[in-house]
Amino acid sequence: MAKKELLRVEGLKQYFPIKGGLLGRTVNHVKAVDDISFKVYAGETVSIVGESGCGKSTTGRAILRLEEPTEGKVYFEDVDLTSLSKKEMRKQRKDLQIIFQDPYASINPRQTVADILNEAMTIQNSVPANKRRKRIIELLETVGLNEYQADRYPHEFSGGQRQRIGIARALAVDPKMIICDEAVSALDVSIQAQVLNLLEELQEEFNLTYLFISHDLGVVRHISDRVIVMYLGKIVEIGDREAIFENASHPYTKALLSAIPVPDPTHEKTHIALKGDVPSPIDPPTGCRFHTRCPFAQDKCKTDEPLLQTHQTMEGEHKAACHFIEEIASGELLPRDYSIKPEMV
Ligand code: SF4
Numbered sequence: 083m084a085k086k087e088l089l090r091v092e093g094l095k096q097y098f099p100i101k102g103g104l105l106g107r108t109v110n111h112v113k114a115v116d117d118i119s120f121k122v123y124a125g126e127t128v129s130i131v132g133e134s135g136c137g138k139s140t141t142g143r144a145i146l147r148l149e150e151p152t153e154g155k156v157y158f159e160d161v162d163l164t165s166l167s168k169k170e171m172r173k174q175r176k177d178l179q180i181i182f183q184d185p186y187a188s189i190n191p192r193q194t195v196a197d198i199l200n201e202a203m204t205i206q207n208s209v210p211a212n213k214r215r216k217r218i219i220e221l222l223e224t225v226g227l228n229e230y231q232a233d234r235y236p237h238e239f240s241g242g243q244r245q246r247i248g249i250a251r252a253l254a255v256d257p258k259m260i261i262c263d264e265a266v267s268a269l270d271v272s273i274q275a276q277v278l279n280l281l282e283e284l285q286e287e288f289n290l291t292y293l294f295i296s297h298d299l300g301v302v303r304h305i306s307d308r309v310i311v312m313y314l315g316k317i318v319e320i321g322d323r324e325a326i327f328e329n330a331s332h333p334y335t336k337a338l339l340s341a342i343p344v345p346d347p348t349h350e351k352t353h354i355a356l357k358g359d360v361p362s363p364i365d366p367p368t369g370c371r372f373h374t375r376c377p378f379a380q381d382k383c384k385t386d387e388p389l390l391q392t393h394q395t396m397e398g399e400h401k402a403a404c405h406f407i408e409e410i411a412s413g414e415l416l417p418r419d420y421s422i423k424p425e426m427v
Contacts, residue, residue, distance in 0.1 A: 085123040088259060088291050089145070092119050094154035096137070096144045100364065113363050114140040116315035117154070122259070127285065127292040129302040131338070132312035135360050138295045141312070142261045145293070146180055147171050158259075176206040179257040183264035185248030189236055195222070195247055196232040202254040209254075221250040224287075226280060242273035249280065259291040266301060278305055299342050303327055311335045314371040315363055317390060321400025329395045331402040333376050333410065333417075354417070370405070377417035378410055 095117055102109035115137040122128045130138040144151045147163060156163045158178060166174060182188050189198055199218045203209045209217045219229045225246040236244055245265065252260050262281070266274040278301065284290055296302050302309060309326040311319040311334065319332040330336050337354040356375050361367055367374050373383040382405055390401040409415035 085126075087121050088124045088159060089122040089293070090155075090157040091121075091141075091145065092155040092157070094118050094141065094144060094156065095152045096140050096149060097152040110364055113315050113366060115144060116363075116366075118312070118315075118317045119154075120310055120317065120320060122291060122293055124258070124291055125285075125289055126307040127294055127305050128308045128310060129294040129296060129306040130310045130312055131296060131299060131302050133338075133360055134297060135314075135363065136312040137315040137363075138297075138312050139263050142180065142263050142293060142295050146175065146178060146261065148180075172205075176208060176255045177258045178261070179252035179255065179259070180261040180263060181245070181248045181252055181265045183267050185244045186236055189244075189247065189251070191236050194233050194235055195227075195250075198236075198247065198251055199254050202251050206255040208256055217254070221253055224253065224284070225250045226276075240273075242269055242277060245269065245277050246280070249277075249284070253284065253288070256288075257290070259293065261293045261295065263295045264297070265294075267296065267298060274301065281305070299338060311338070314360060314366050316371055317403065318372065319400060319402040320390065321402075325395055325400040331393055331395075331400060331407050331411065332404050333378050334372050335402075370403070378406055378415055380406065380415075 094115055095113075096115035097111040097113050099108040100110045100112060101107065118141065120128070130141060132138050140149065143149045145156050145163070151164055154164070158174065161174065163171065163174060193201070196215070196218050199221055200214050203214050203217065218232055222229060222232060227243065227246055227250070231239075236247065239247065248265075266277050269277060281292065282305065285292065292305070294302065294305055303323065306323045308320065308322055310317055311326070311332065313334050319326065319330065319335045326335060327339065330339055333354075337356045340354040354377065358375055361371070361374055369385045370376070370379070370383040370388050373379040376383065386405065388403040388405045390403045391407070392399060392401050393407060404410070406415050
């Protein structure tokens with residue numbers, strides 16, 4: 083059956099101005115997201131991964147227009163979100179919700195859980211007033227909380243329970259898609275697993291689509307159908323989960339994956355140590371943005387920007403932005419040896 087496209091991001095840019103000088107003029111920009119395009123299909127989970135500062139959270143916020151995108155288009159069910167008025171965009175958020183890392187920061191601590199859920203339903207007019215209390219109880223049960231907790235305040239809940247409240251608030255308006263921005267990053271591992279399982283159950287039950295933003299590759303491996311890898315505001319690789327985790331093409335993705343511990347102590351693994359920090363997004367490197375840290379970089383990488391190109395592997399289709407994918411895969415181009423070493427993990 084053909085997949086139904088739900089979200090399409092085209093040429094999205096998010097630049098933040100840097101003011102300076104006596105007159106406070108814009109002297110430069112932080113290029114947090116720099117010309118990215120991708121699609122999300124109904125019912126799937128697409129994750130965006132990368133180091134801190136790669137632009138993944140900014141992408142989520144720009145899609146929802148919590149920050150106004152500098153350039154580019156965002157289509158949700160073929161409606162161009164970037165062309166909507168603020169009022170129209172507020173209505174559209176009924177279909178497109180977000181869950182943050184710290185739900186406590188995005189909820190009013192003086193409201194009870196019932197108030198929080200009631201407010202969400204009132205703003206979107208998603209449930210008639212006389213049916214809201216019943217719906218609140220249903221929502222609490224759906225996310226694994228109890229009826230008696232409806233009249234409690236957020237500070238009376240644990241971190242995991244608060245994230246369940248955040249999920250209930252998102253569900254209160256019957257969304258089609260939820261952007262999960264580091265939604266389980268602050269939770270203990272066992273609670274993380276419970277919330278991830280809950281998100282998977284809800285996806286099945288309500289046919290939800292997730293855009294899952296995370297720096298945690300273990301979590302991403304667990305939950306994703308497809309994965310987008312970002313580096314310094316650009317997409318460097320997109321592919322099916324197996325294609326990314328079993329046979330990544332891009333040197334940056336390979337380096338990220340090589341840092342995940344392997345449970346089997348006898349398993350020999352090549353660890354790719356990335357040199358230095360992520361360069362400044364104010365003045366990113368020319369050509370391939372990864373060339374200052376890439377163990378395979380050649381002269382061409384300093385001048386020519388690589389485009390995302392499709393590669394078919396046994397594990398599925400993926401796209402990677404690197405001039406030397408074939409040469410690296412065949413072993414024709416070897417890494418500079420100081421940055422790659424086999425080691426027992
Ligand atoms: Fe490395 Fe060059 Fe490929 Fe960029 S284009 S990832 S610098 S080999």
